[in-house]
Amino acid sequence: MSVQDLAMVYPAHVSEMQRRATEALGRGGFDHLVVPSGTSHYHLFDDRDYPYAVNPQFKAWLPLVRNPGSWLVFTPGQRPKLVYLQPFDYWHVVPQAPAGYWLEHFDVVVIREPDEALQHLPRDPARCAILGEPQSTVGGFAPNNPAPVLQYLEFHRAYKTPYEVAMMRAATRRGVRAHRAAERAFRAGASEFGIHLVYCQAAAQDAMELPYNNIIALNEHGAVLHYTERDRVAPATSRSFLIDAGASHDGYACDITRTYAADTGSEFQALVDAVDAAQRTMCDQVRAGVDYRQLHLDAHQALAAILKDFGLVTVSPEAAVATGVSSAFFPHGIGHGIGLQVHDVAGFAASDAGGTIPKPEGHPYLRLTRDLAPGMAVTIEPGLYFIDLLLDKLKADGRGDSVDWSRVEAFKPYGGIRIEDDVVCTDADPINLTREGFAEAA
Structure with a gap:
């Protein structure tokens, strides 16, 4: 603008x-x-x-x-x-x-x-x-x-004015440009630190200007949700790349996550594509009157179906969700409010006079529990990860039979998958600022 x-x-x-x-x-x-x-x-x-x-x-x-x-x-x-x-x-x-x-x-x-x-x-x-x-x-x-x-x-x-949406759109354009550059660096064999430097150069912002600390994760590092170590030396073989990185514009933030497979014909790429397709459907649910908590619960159902389709779990999607098995693979919330702050405030507010809307039982990391309304801007970021700590807990507490461990071992070297877009709720169809930005940059 x-x-x-x-x-x-x-x-x-x-x-x-x-x-x-x-x-x-x-x-x-x-x-x-x-x-x-x-x-x-x-x-x-x-x-x-x-x-x-x-x-x-x-x-x-x-x-x-x-x-x-x-x-x-x-x-x-x-x-x-x-x-x-x-x-x-x-x-x-x-x-x-x-x-x-x-x-x-x-x-x-x-x-x-x-x-x-x-x-x-x-x-x-x-x-x-x-x-x-x-x-x-x-x-x-x-x-x-x-x-x-x-x-x-x-x-x-939470209710963004048209001016604020314009600010977020500008931040998104900057972030998308940097994400494109980071993917090219990954495919050229750069280290995590090298990819980070390429990202900052393309965003024309240094680490202090970015809205949050870049997550640049190769291979197994994608299983650490907030991985920010950034190895200076590239691994012998780069199999996967998870990047969660944003940009700022006049005080407003974008928050974008993408996951890439080095081998675009691999089964891991197919898993990325399945999560991406499910994420697009979730973004379309950002509509006035929708309970964001239900969107999060629906995401668990969709991701459990993917786990079943890829043979990672042996039980039905419904059973995987009911027993908490899906939470071992998807341990965080579906997203949060975004705008002046990456994790915008009042995510649990019952009204403008105070009060709290509780999180769904068994889902402690959800950052937004309000009903969506026109003007609200949220992130939608489903993920599937192969985290030893959480998977070992399944084995220890008797839920191990719900998982095909040979399939898990096949995917563990890739770390994990997260896809994240910034979406604005309207009176009609949602505005996906992130997809819009990538389409413009294509």
């Missing part, structure tokens, strides 16, 4: 942010919303700083992600104010003067020292809902993070 197009959809976004903030302040009994952008943190007993991470409550309003020490102030009935820190500093690159399609929607004041923000914040901190981390405190303005305000804002963050 061009800058001109963003300039057309952004006003409605900032208007919606003001509407939400007004309602949230009313629920909490506050007069002002005050949001610090965050500060740099330092290693213990050292002067080395951690990578700066902007406060999600700040970047929800405007596309500034490298501006520590700044503040957003909103008072209902008034234009939002941006207190913009542009320090005198010859040690680091100083943020440029404020500019962009968003600028005309804010009253902007530029400060040179962090404490100068006090001159431009509301008079009484006690009348402010201050959303942030303790390190952002300036004077009497210490983040209080009132529950009624956070509960409302985080619950409604």
Whole structure:
């Protein structure tokens, strides 16, 4: 989307942010919303700083992600104010003067020292809902993070505005470009570390700018769900490649996973294709009114059917699910909300006033339990893995007869399979941002 197009959809976004903030302040009994952008943190007993991470409550309003020490102030009935820190500093690159399609929607004041923000914040901190981390405190303005305000804002963050969908689409294009480059590097025989470097180069983002730590797994390493070790030397034979890697755009994330077989005529490739086909069907279920918990349970049924078709389990798909055998091969949730954060907030919220929707019994790692509604963006990421720890448990507790262990041994050298797309729920058909991105890049 061009800058001109963003300039057309952004006003409605900032208007919606003001509407939400007004309602949230009313629920909490506050007069002002005050949001610090965050500060740099330092290693213990050292002067080395951690990578700066902007406060999600700040970047929800405007596309500034490298501006520590700044503040957003909103008072209902008034234009939002941006207190913009542009320090005198010859040690680091100083943020440029404020500019962009968003600028005309804010009253902007530029400060040179962090404490100068006090001159431009509301008079009484006690009348402010201050959303942030303790390190952002300036004077009497210490983040209080009132529950009624956070509960409302985080619950409604699930519903993306057209502007936010555009941001996620842009992040996806960047991520898809990098995924394509990573696959080429895998097929050329690169190491995990080498593939990671190729990915960062193609995404034009280094590890600190990516929304999460890249998972680059060859062969058996695909059985480690969050494998981030990245061997520097390529294995003698690269049989499989699982990549779970995203990209960022103006504060919004994409989250994409693909699995590849070195031998595209192998049985492992056939298993990848079966999971991919099932995943596409699951993505089509991202529709208004669907209980995301049921989508997760249905995924277990579909994956158990694949296990049966490939001779990995000896019992019916229904029995594999009922006895928890399917969970040994698919031990994580079907996905999560995504947007300003990779694992977006309020995944279990019963309402914008609080409460919790429980996870299905026996499924502790599901990160979203809400009913889907138009505007919600979620990931769909089924997987099948060959994890010794979980498979050994099946043998130990008497469920080993449900598995054909010779078939498991044949697939173990490939590690595992995960396919993940980012999908937006609408009033009609879902928008699969990831498939859309790969189709454009073809």
